[in-house]
Amino acid sequence: MSAETAARGLETPGGLARPAPRISLFRTLRFRLILSVALVHVCLMGAFTWESVQEQSQSVREQLYNRGVSLSNLMVVASTNAVLAEDLAALAEVTERVHRQPDVRYGEIVDARGQVLASTEPRSIGRPVGAMVAASERFPLPGDDQLLDLREEVTVAGRRVGTVLLGLSTESLDAALRSTRNEGLLFILLALFIGSVAAWGLSLALTRHLHELTRAAGQISAGDFSVRVAPGARDESGVLARAFNAMAVSLERTARRARQEHEKRTEAERLACVGELSASIAHEIRNPLAAIINSVSLLDREDLEREDRGEVVDIINSETRRLQRTLNDFLDFARIREPQLAVVDLCPLVEEVARLVERDPQSQGRVRFRLRFLDGSCRAHIDADQMRQVLWNLMLNAVQAMSGGGEVTVRVECGDGRVQVSVVDAGCGMEEAFVGKVTKPFVTGRRSGTGLGLAIAQRVLMQHGSGLSIVSQPGVGTEVGFELGAVGAE
Ligand SMILES: Nc1ncnc2c1ncn2[C@@H]1O[C@H](COP(=O)(O)OP(=O)(O)OP(=O)(O)O)[C@@H](O)[C@H]1O
Ligand SMILES: [Mg+2]
Missing domain, CATH: 3.30.450.20 (PAS domain)
Structure with missing residues (x-):
C-alpha cells in the first residue's frame, strides 16, 4: 500500500465516493413542502371561501325576501281602496x-x-x-x-x-349562488396553483443547497478535502454551508497532518526494516565468512599436516555452501513475485510435496506422512509453484522438528467457502515467545537453518490474502496451518 493510499485509507473510512442514494419522490423535501403548502391552502382558502359564499348567499336571500315583502306591502297599499x-x-x-x-x-x-x-x-x-x-x-x-x-x-x-x-x-338567486360557489372554487384552485408554484420555487432554492452539500460530502468521503460549497444566502442554508466549509478545512488540515505522519512513520519503519535486515544478513554471513578467512590463512601455513589440510578444505567447502544457500534463500525471499493465480486442487499438490519430502535425505525414511483429505476436492485460486514452496517449507520444518522420527499429519479440509491446510507434527515444539517471531526473516532455532523458510511462506500467503497460524507446545508438537478461499465445485 503506498503512503498516499494508506493516508487516504486513514482519512476516508468509506473509501470511494458513493453516489447519493435515490430518494423516492414521496419522501423528497420538495414533495413534502408542496404537499403541506397545498394542504394549508386548501384548508384555509376552503374555509374562507365557504364562509364568504355562505355570507353572500345569506345576503342575496335577504335582499330577495326584503324585496318580496316591500312589493307585497306596496300591493296592499295600492289595492286597499x-x-x-x-x-x-x-x-x-x-x-x-x-x-x-x-x-x-x-x-x-x-x-x-x-x-x-x-x-x-x-x-x-x-x-x-x-x-x-x-x-x-x-x-x-x-x-x-x-x-x-x-x-x-x-x-x-x-x-x-x-x-x-x-x-x-x-331561480336567478340560485344561479347567482351557483356562480358565487364556482368562483369560490376557482379561487381555491388558483390559490392552490399559485401556492404550489411558490412552494416549488422555495423548495428548489432550499434543496439546491442540500444537493450541493450532498455532492460535496460525497467528494469528501472519496478523499477530496479541497471541495468547498458556495455560502449562498445569509439564511440558515448559508450558515450550514459555512459550517460545512469550516469542517472541510479542518478535515483537510487533519488529513494533511495524518499523511505527513504516515509518511514519516513509513520512512522510519522502512529504514528500521532495512537496518534489521542488513544486520541479519551481516550476522548470517559473518560466521561462515570468518570460518573461511581463518581456514584460508591456515592453508597458507607450511607446517599444516596433509590430513588437517583436507579437513580445512572441507570446512571451506561447507561454509561456502552455507553462504551460498543463505544468499539464495535471501534472494528467494527478496524476490517473491506476484502470484500467477489459477484454480488448483490442493489435495494432489499436498500429496506431491509430501512424497518429495518423504524422499528427502533429511527425512531418511524415519518420518512418514499421513494425509487426511476430509473432502475429495479442495480447489482454490493459488499460484501452484509458490504454494508448493510453502508446503515444502512447512513439511520440512516438521521433519526437522522430529529428530526421533514418527508421523506427520497433513490435513486438507473444505467447508464454508474456505480451504484449511494444516501440518501437524509431534516434534520438539517451540516456546511461546519464539512462536511470535519465527515468521520474521533470519530467525532460526537450528544451527544449519537460515531462518527464511517461514518468512518466505508468510510472504507468499500474504500475497494470497492469507497468513500462517502456528500453535506449538515444547516437547509436544506443532501445528502450522493456513486458510484460503475455496472455489465452488462446477
Ligand atoms: N514444526 C516445527 N516444530 C518446531 N520448531 C519449528 C517448526 N517449524 C519451525 N520451527 C522453528 O522455527 C525456526 C524458523 O523456521 P524457518 O523455516 O523459518 O527457518 P529454518 O527452518 O531455521 O531455516 P530454513 O530457512 O532452512 O527453513 C526453525 O529454525 C525452528 O526452530
Ligand atoms: Mg525451515
Whole structure:
C-alpha cells in the first residue's frame, strides 16, 4: 500500500465516493413542502371561501325576501281602496305592475271570501283561491322549492278585507349562488396553483443547497478535502454551508497532518526494516565468512599436516555452501513475485510435496506422512509453484522438528467457502515467545537453518490474502496451518 493510499485509507473510512442514494419522490423535501403548502391552502382558502359564499348567499336571500315583502306591502297599499270598491280594473293594474318586476312569478289579490279579484294569471280571476299559504315563507326553502310565497293581509280598521299573495322565483338567486360557489372554487384552485408554484420555487432554492452539500460530502468521503460549497444566502442554508466549509478545512488540515505522519512513520519503519535486515544478513554471513578467512590463512601455513589440510578444505567447502544457500534463500525471499493465480486442487499438490519430502535425505525414511483429505476436492485460486514452496517449507520444518522420527499429519479440509491446510507434527515444539517471531526473516532455532523458510511462506500467503497460524507446545508438537478461499465445485 503506498503512503498516499494508506493516508487516504486513514482519512476516508468509506473509501470511494458513493453516489447519493435515490430518494423516492414521496419522501423528497420538495414533495413534502408542496404537499403541506397545498394542504394549508386548501384548508384555509376552503374555509374562507365557504364562509364568504355562505355570507353572500345569506345576503342575496335577504335582499330577495326584503324585496318580496316591500312589493307585497306596496300591493296592499295600492289595492286597499280598490278591494273595498271592488274596482277590478284598478286591482288588475296593480297585479300587472307587480308582474313586470323581476323574479315575480305570480301576484294575486284575494277578497275576504277567498275569491281571486286580480291575478297575474288571468284564468284564476273570479275563482276561489287554491291552497293559500298560511304565512310568508322564509329562507331556506324546503327541498327543491324554487318559489318564495309571501302573504300579506289587506286590513281596514282592523278588519281583514282581502289578502295579497306574491310568489317570487328563486331561480336567478340560485344561479347567482351557483356562480358565487364556482368562483369560490376557482379561487381555491388558483390559490392552490399559485401556492404550489411558490412552494416549488422555495423548495428548489432550499434543496439546491442540500444537493450541493450532498455532492460535496460525497467528494469528501472519496478523499477530496479541497471541495468547498458556495455560502449562498445569509439564511440558515448559508450558515450550514459555512459550517460545512469550516469542517472541510479542518478535515483537510487533519488529513494533511495524518499523511505527513504516515509518511514519516513509513520512512522510519522502512529504514528500521532495512537496518534489521542488513544486520541479519551481516550476522548470517559473518560466521561462515570468518570460518573461511581463518581456514584460508591456515592453508597458507607450511607446517599444516596433509590430513588437517583436507579437513580445512572441507570446512571451506561447507561454509561456502552455507553462504551460498543463505544468499539464495535471501534472494528467494527478496524476490517473491506476484502470484500467477489459477484454480488448483490442493489435495494432489499436498500429496506431491509430501512424497518429495518423504524422499528427502533429511527425512531418511524415519518420518512418514499421513494425509487426511476430509473432502475429495479442495480447489482454490493459488499460484501452484509458490504454494508448493510453502508446503515444502512447512513439511520440512516438521521433519526437522522430529529428530526421533514418527508421523506427520497433513490435513486438507473444505467447508464454508474456505480451504484449511494444516501440518501437524509431534516434534520438539517451540516456546511461546519464539512462536511470535519465527515468521520474521533470519530467525532460526537450528544451527544449519537460515531462518527464511517461514518468512518466505508468510510472504507468499500474504500475497494470497492469507497468513500462517502456528500453535506449538515444547516437547509436544506443532501445528502450522493456513486458510484460503475455496472455489465452488462446477
Ligand atoms: N514444526 C516445527 N516444530 C518446531 N520448531 C519449528 C517448526 N517449524 C519451525 N520451527 C522453528 O522455527 C525456526 C524458523 O523456521 P524457518 O523455516 O523459518 O527457518 P529454518 O527452518 O531455521 O531455516 P530454513 O530457512 O532452512 O527453513 C526453525 O529454525 C525452528 O526452530
Ligand atoms: Mg525451515
